[in-house]
Amino acid sequence: xxxxxxxxxxxxxxxxxxxxxxxxxxxxxxxxxxxxxxxxxxxxxxxxxxxxxxxxxxxxxxxxxxxxxxxxxxxxxxxxxxxxxxxxxxxxxxxxxxxxxxxxxxxxxxxxxxxxxxxxxxxxxxxxxxxxxxxxxxxxxxxxxxxxxxxxxxxxxxxxxxxxxxxxxxxxxxxxxxxxxxxxxxxxxxxxxxxxxxxxxxxxxxxxxxxxxxxxxxxxxxxxxxxxxxxxxxxxxxxxxxxx
Amino acid sequence: xxxxxxxxxxxxxxxxxxxxxxxxxxxxxxxxxxxxxxxxxxxxxxxxxxxxxxxxxxxxxxxxxxxxxxxxxxxxxxxxxxxxxxxxxxxxxxxxxxxxxxxxxxxxxxxxxxxxxxxxxxxxxxxxxxxxxxxxxxxxxxxxxxxxxxxxxxxxxxxxxxxxxxxxxxxxxxxxxxxxxxxxxxxxxxxxxxxxxxxxxxxxxxxxxxxxxxxxxxxxxxxxxxxxxxxxxxxxxxxxxxxxxxxxxxxxxxxxxxxxxxxxxxxxxxxxxxxx
Numbered sequence: 001x002x003x004x005x006x007x008x009x010x011x012x013x014x015x016x017x018x019x020x021x022x023x024x025x026x027x028x029x030x031x032x033x034x035x036x037x038x039x040x041x042x043x044x045x046x047x048x049x050x051x052x053x054x055x056x057x058x059x060x061x062x063x064x065x066x067x068x069x070x071x072x073x074x075x076x077x078x079x080x081x082x083x084x085x086x087x088x089x090x091x092x093x094x095x096x097x098x099x100x101x102x103x104x105x106x107x108x109x110x111x112x113x114x115x116x117x118x119x120x121x122x123x124x125x126x127x128x129x130x131x132x133x134x135x136x137x138x139x140x141x142x143x144x145x146x147x148x149x150x151x152x153x154x155x156x157x158x159x160x161x162x163x164x165x166x167x168x169x170x171x172x173x174x175x176x177x178x179x180x181x182x183x184x185x186x187x188x189x190x191x192x193x194x195x196x197x198x199x200x201x202x203x204x205x206x207x208x209x210x211x212x213x214x215x216x217x218x219x220x221x222x223x224x225x226x227x228x229x230x231x232x233x234x235x236x237x238x239x240x241x242x243x244x
Numbered sequence: 245x246x247x248x249x250x251x252x253x254x255x256x257x258x259x260x261x262x263x264x265x266x267x268x269x270x271x272x273x274x275x276x277x278x279x280x281x282x283x284x285x286x287x288x289x290x291x292x293x294x295x296x297x298x299x300x301x302x303x304x305x306x307x308x309x310x311x312x313x314x315x316x317x318x319x320x321x322x323x324x325x326x327x328x329x330x331x332x333x334x335x336x337x338x339x340x341x342x343x344x345x346x347x348x349x350x351x352x353x354x355x356x357x358x359x360x361x362x363x364x365x366x367x368x369x370x371x372x373x374x375x376x377x378x379x380x381x382x383x384x385x386x387x388x389x390x391x392x393x394x395x396x397x398x399x400x401x402x403x404x405x406x407x408x409x410x411x412x413x414x415x416x417x418x419x420x421x422x423x424x425x426x427x428x429x430x431x432x433x434x435x436x437x438x439x440x441x442x443x444x445x446x447x448x449x450x451x452x453x454x455x456x457x458x459x460x461x462x463x464x465x466x467x468x469x470x471x472x473x474x475x476x477x478x479x480x481x482x483x484x485x486x487x488x489x490x491x492x493x494x495x496x497x498x499x500x501x502x503x504x505x506x507x508x509x510x511x512x513x514x515x516x517x518x519x520x
Contacts, residue, residue, distance in 0.1 A: 001498075004387065005308065006354075006356075007308070007352050007356045007357050007360075007388070008308040010297055010352050010387050010388040011306075011307070011337060011340055011349075011352065011387065012340055012341055012350070013306050014349060014387050015337075015340035015341065015343070015345060015349060016340075016341075018347075018349065019343070019345065026387060026388065027387075028352075028385075028386045028387055028388045028389050029385050029386070029387055029388075030384075030385040030386075033384040033385040033421075033453065034385050034451075035351060035385075036384050036449075036455060037347065037384065037385075040347050041345050041346065041347045044346045044347055045346070048346075061368075075340050076343075077341070077343035078343050078344040078346070079342070079343075079344070080344065081274055081302035081312065081344060082274050082275070082277075082278075082302075082313050083274070083275075083346055084275070084279075120405050122281060122282065123279050123280070123281065123283070124277065124278075124279075124280055124281070125278050125280040125284075126280035126281065127280075147280075147281075175379040179281055183282070184281035184282025184283075184285065185282075243355060
């Protein structure tokens with residue numbers, strides 16, 4: 001059964017007030033008390049965004065932040081029932097609305113995406129993996145942690161404080177993020193283009209370092225650095241081990 | 245049985261210490277379903293020791309929008325995976341015009357809303373293959389009411405054939421904010437299918453307004469109303485202590501839980517003195 005228009009319209013008007021803060025009289029509503037709902041709802045969004053997007057919060061002025069939260073909540077229909085997923089929708093909003101702050105901060109969308117990836121990796125459901133801890137570093141196929149994300153950025157949002165990033169910093173920046181299985185912490189690894197390509201290949205399935213070097217056509221000189229990287233990656237659990 | 249809301253704020257201390265000894269824990273499925281890593285491990289550890297009761301936030305049963313069955317499907321999986329004893333939700337709406345608001349807005353007390361909400365509760369119960377315990381929420385302003393709160397709630401409970409989550413603090417808060425007698429409200433409320441009770445603290449923000457914060461200790465008038473409610477119920481119903489903000493030492497929470505348990509014990513198993 002659908003609600004009759006009057007009940008539905010009153011609910012819609014009240015919800016709209018809570019989102020925008022712009023009140024138009026609604027039958028039976030005590031305006032002064034309605035303000036508490038607006039505060040409660042707004043504070044939930046503000047707190048969630050501050051907590052999930054600390055780098056963005058630190059970057060913006062108070063006025064910019066308040067307008068950002070307000071614009072997002074007024075203009076975007078939040079779809080997720082799970083609050084921790086809200087940062088993804090904040091990023092979508094910035095992209096789809098071509099949000100004005102991107103002019104002042106050209107790395108704005110990338111910063112939001114970076115912060116979302118960290119939240120997502122920390123929270124996302126477990127992904128099982130089958131691997132062995134024993135193997136030969138060069139010859140045995142390596143198993144990458146399935147709880148990882150490989151990302152390309154135009155700005156060094158993972159190495160510089162956001163306020164210090166300049167337009168001239170625009171370049172090619174590769175980053176691996178993964179969840180350490182025991183602690184659940186998200187770890188970040190800065191990558192060269194070659195290592196990023198190798199991790200991309202490992203994301204498709206286990207390969208040995210020798211195979212990776214052949215595929216990427218790299219010589220002996222590179223080999224030592226690659227081995228060193230993957231030894232460290234095994235320590236940090238970006239690489240879980242070897243194919244069974 | 246007295247339980248506690250399992251909060252991330254004190255999960256570590258709770259799981260590693262012994263200051264808090266609830267009979268069960270409660271979580272909001274939305275905050276834990278499809279979650280892995282660190283928090284999944286914590287929940288798993290908690291579930292090894294305590295039965296789970298659940299209290300949803302986002303079903304928005306009073307919304308003009310239709311039910312979100314893909315969301316309900318995830319809730320159902322979570323309830324089954326965790327062997328949840330109870331699934332409860334709010335008699336309110338938190339989603340409207342396809343947008344979540346993440347808080348509990350009051351439903352207009354109208355006959356149309358009764359029909360609409362009751363039908364949605366039934367649909368959700370059919371889908372989940374279990375009863376839902378519906379909670380009367382605190383509210384600070386009515387919206388276009390055509391009937392009073394009590395008649396609205398009783399009508400929903402009757403038509404939806406659902407269980408009741410009786411939040412005694414909410415009855416107290418509403419009675420203060422809307423100037424009615426909470427004892428009379430309990431007398432006239434259809435409490436026959438009460439499956440679960442919530443108890444919490446609140447904050448008085450003006451001479452005529454209390455906000456249901458879950459951030460303070462329970463006050464004596466609410467304990468008194470709880471005792472009265474238990475006398476009316478005359479049966480052992482699980483009780484939850486809600487504390488969402490301003491978390492005190494865990495020993496303080498245990499003291500509150502002990503107080504609730506002792507009130508229950510006194511009502512349900514009164515000490516009988518022999519007459520000389």
